[in-house]
Amino acid sequence: MTGDARTQAGPPPVLPTSAGTTVPVVRGLPAPGRCLVMGVLNVTPDSFSDGGDYFAADAAIGRGLELAARGADIIDVGGESTRPGADRIPAAEELRRIGPVVTELAAAGLTVSVDTMRAAIAEAAVAAGAKLVNDVSGGLADPGMLSFVAAAGVPYVVMHWRGHSSGMQDRAHYADVVQEVRDELRLRVDAAVTAGIDPALIVIDPGLGFAKLPEHNWALLTRLPEISRLGGGPSFPVLVGASRKRFIGRLLAAADGTPRPFAGSDDATVALTALAAVAGAWCVRVHAAAANADAVRVAARWRAASAGESAASGAAAPATSPAAGPA
Numbered sequence: 359m360t361g362d363a364r365t366q367a368g369p370p371p372v373l374p375t376s377a378g379t380t381v382p383v384v385r386g387l388p389a390p391g392r393c394l395v396m397g398v399l400n401v402t403p404d405s406f407s408d409g410g411d412y413f414a415a416d417a418a419i420g421r422g423l424e425l426a427a428r429g430a431d432i433i434d435v436g437g438e439s440t441r442p443g444a445d446r447i448p449a450a451e452e453l454r455r456i457g458p459v460v461t462e463l464a465a466a467g468l469t470v471s472v473d474t475m476r477a478a479i480a481e482a483a484v485a486a487g488a489k490l491v492n493d494v495s496g497g498l499a500d501p502g503m504l505s506f507v508a509a510a511g512v513p514y515v516v517m518h519w520r521g522h523s524s525g526m527q528d529r530a531h532y533a534d535v536v537q538e539v540r541d542e543l544r545l546r547v548d549a550a551v552t553a554g555i556d557p558a559l560i561v562i563d564p565g566l567g568f569a570k571l572p573e574h575n576w577a578l579l580t581r582l583p584e585i586s587r588l589g590g591g592p593s594f595p596v597l598v599g600a601s602r603k604r605f606i607g608r609l610l611a612a613a614d615g616t617p618r619p620f621a622g623s624d625d626a627t628v629a630l631t632a633l634a635a636v637a638g639a640w641c642v643r644v645h646a647a648a649a650n651a652d653a654v655r656v657a658a659r660w661r662a663a664s665a666g667e668s669a670a671s672g673a674a675a676p677a678t679s680p681a682a683g684p685a
């Protein structure tokens with residue numbers, strides 16, 4: 359793909375964020391005027407940090423309801439582990455894992471997202487009530503994914519990805535990680551738009567931990583607004599998936615260098631959530647819903663107050679800010 363299909367496709371896909379206070383809105387998904395909280399629900403025996411905890415359908419459904427009760431706006435249901443080194447599972451097994459969970463949570467009125475690289479799984483999940491397709495491969499793993507999403511007309515997360523988990527860390531080589539991730543995401547967004555996906559339904563994700571070393575993750579986190587614009591032009595909503603990832607555990611390592619265990623990095627995840635939300639992230643994908651739901655509210659209030667102060671001091675700011683939370 360060489361052309362800029364996104365530009366050809368027309369107007370900006372989301373509300374501009376140039377004043378720093380508006381929050382992107384994605385059609386068909388919750389729009390509370392702040393960064394959204396996506397609760398992670400891995401129906402797997404071997405995921406990164408919660409593998410095995412919710413492998414049985416009943417446990418997974420209960421966990422989904424709990425995440426929503428604790429403040430998650432979206433529940434992201436995945437049946438295939440993407441931890442570094444993981445092997446793939448058959449599609450039939452992926453569907454067996456997530457099918458009943460998506461069906462029950464959607465029937466309970468929750469906004470469900472499906473975390474899959476397979477078009478057939480995305481199709482089954484959307485038929486069962488999922489409202490968002492979260493594809494960590496950005497359409498690279500399954501040639502049928504983009505056309506399915508285009509036909510379904512559902513929002514689509516395009517994550518930065520350089521290959522399947524089994525060998526992805528061998529691909530963690532960058533001269534300028536922000537520029538390369540941005541450029542590679544832009545190619546995937548162009549492919550998605552060329553396949554017929556409405557740009558207004560595209561969310562981008564820098565793919566923290568996917569073919570990334572800790573220093574790559576930190577660089578990407580500090581430059582979210584640049585990533586959002588993909589190097590120029592309108593902003594896309596950005597999803598940030600930092601929760602419990604190894605780079606946090608390494609930051610918090612004990613004196614002898616032992617990384618902090620996954621669950622012990624939840625407080626640091628909350629700190630990252632607040633920083634990402636202040637920087638304008640559209641959504642954070644997290645394991646611990648309640649504290650992160652508080653953090654996005656703090657960030658929204660911070661952004662509103664900061665915009666108000668800019669206005670008072672004569673700087674440009676919008677008359678109303680959807681980012682403003684309750685008084």
Ligand code: PMM
Nearest residue numbers: 405406407492515517563565566599
């Ligand atoms: N990370 C994981 C799985 N799915 N989806 C998106 N969009 N972004 C991510 O960063 C992401 C993802 C792996 O983390 P987990 O094993 O804790 O779910």
